Amino acid sequence: MKNIEEYYAPWVKGIPMYISSHIEKAWRDPSLHRMMSNENPNPPSNKVFEAMQKYAKMANRYPDQGLVVRTKIAEINGVDGPQNVMIGNGSSEVFDNIFRMFIVPGDEVIQHTPCFGIYGLRGKLLGATMVSVPMVYKDKNLLFDPDAILNAITEKTKIIAIANPNNPTGNFMAAEHFVRIAETGIPFVIDEAYVEYAGLGMSQVELTKKYKNVLVTRTLSKAYGLAGMRFGYTIGPKEVIDQISGSLLPWNVGTIPMWAALAAFEDTEGLAERVKFNNEQVDFITESLSIIPGFVVFPSKANYILMDCGATGKTGKEVLAFAETRGIILRGESAKYGSDGWFRVTIGTREENQLFVDTILEFFGMEK
Ligand SMILES: Cc1ncc(COP(=O)(O)O)c(C=O)c1O
Incomplete structure (x- = not known):
């Protein structure tokens, strides 16, 4: 009798179920700020x-x-x-x-x-x-x-x-x-x-x-x-x-x-409102964080912003860990282009975006 393994299509062997650990975590604890999965922070109209x-x-x-x-x-x-x-x-x-x-x-x-x-x-x-x-x-x-x-x-x-x-x-x-x-x-x-x-x-x-x-x-x-x-x-x-x-x-x-x-x-008005809110908040975060020396904020036309803090001497992982102490979940990115300073933030509510900006400025020692 052959082992069950031998019956699987060879190219699917070992492929696991896709589980997004940060989404699992956010559902378990609704007090967390979900700034990691490019969701929209506003509920349906x-x-x-x-x-x-x-x-x-x-x-x-x-x-x-x-x-x-x-x-x-x-x-x-x-x-x-x-x-x-x-x-x-x-x-x-x-x-x-x-x-x-x-x-x-x-x-x-x-x-x-x-x-x-x-x-x-x-x-x-x-x-x-x-x-x-x-x-x-x-x-x-x-x-x-x-x-x-x-x-x-x-x-x-x-x-x-x-x-x-x-x-x-x-x-x-x-x-x-x-x-x-x-x-x-x-x-x-x-x-x-x-x-x-x-x-x-x-x-x-x-x-x-x-x-x-x-x-x-x-x-x-x-x-x-x-x-x-x-x-x-x-x-x-x-x-x-x-x-x-x-x-x-x-x-x-x-x-x-x-x-x-x-x-x-x-609901074209509903869409226009969401888009306007998002784009204003992208500008707010981009402008607020562009003052950090060596910190790269990539210009975004979407509801997330990619950042690279490699040149500041900090790593993306350290940023993620610090943000978590404030209840914010961000998205990590693997090391690339000789930098391990990558992370991505998703636009949240107005309050969440302010909290995110304050948290990042504090982490880089730039409190107002
Ligand atoms: C580029 C891109 N395409 C597609 C999707 C998938 O979206 P959904 O399956 O929710 O339509 C995402 C979600 O993050 C995305 O970033």
Whole structure:
């Protein structure tokens, strides 16, 4: 008799359940300030809440395929219709659905690092080899390197995934480089999880009309403030959306999130308020901390800010530990570019952002 181990698909062996320890910790202790997971600090608007309640009363019924919300998404983004939109339980699930329709074991997936972890998590589960192309650290900026991305392409490249703006760096890649990558014909997924903070004018969604290989993904977890609800989507050419939708689980998006998402899209004022608040707070934190000598604050167009305190002689780990003494959870980053001073903060409430600024200034001996 063979051991159970020998029956697993070889490329999935040993892959653990994804558990985010800081999120576990924050749920266990609600008094902590959750400034680590790029959530929105503001609870859902009443309009969204009302839709949740209304459809909760119909939770005994299976959902349909979401034609109404998909039509709304198409309308907002200037594409033809629901045939250009696929929806999922957060954009993480959407990535999974896309990946499984392209990747076979041995394929390569290009990502631009540092970046969001889901591409690697889902790619590896399907047996892909992740090709990580590093961004360039220059003049206190982490820059996209489109030439290096193009140079990393091989016969085995199946997908190129780029977040715009990128997480954790918070910056956008220039539009012309998206065209260069799209021109390769390789499936190109542009992750626009945070694009609403800068406005849809920064979206690359137009490319999905011209290039059959381009998909844009989005989420309601960030600017819309609905991370716990789980709703994401992708926009693309009709025939590609048709094909990748073949990987959807039946009824993958529940009735409540589907209709609450529609309410969130209709609540344009609610979105504008959240975006305005966030962007003001990004400016507040950026300006407040830029006075620390040797401290690098990366300019962000999203709801988080990356920092590198390597040149101050302190480490990111020390900052995280000190912040925890004040009840603040930040996000650590691995050592890179010869520095171990990396960490990332997510915009919190006004009070939390003030507390964060005071804490960091105190840690660096810069109290007012
Ligand atoms: C770049 C990026 N893409 C996608 C997501 C996933 O969002 P969700 O699965 O909640 O839609 C995140 C979450 O942090 C992210 O940072």
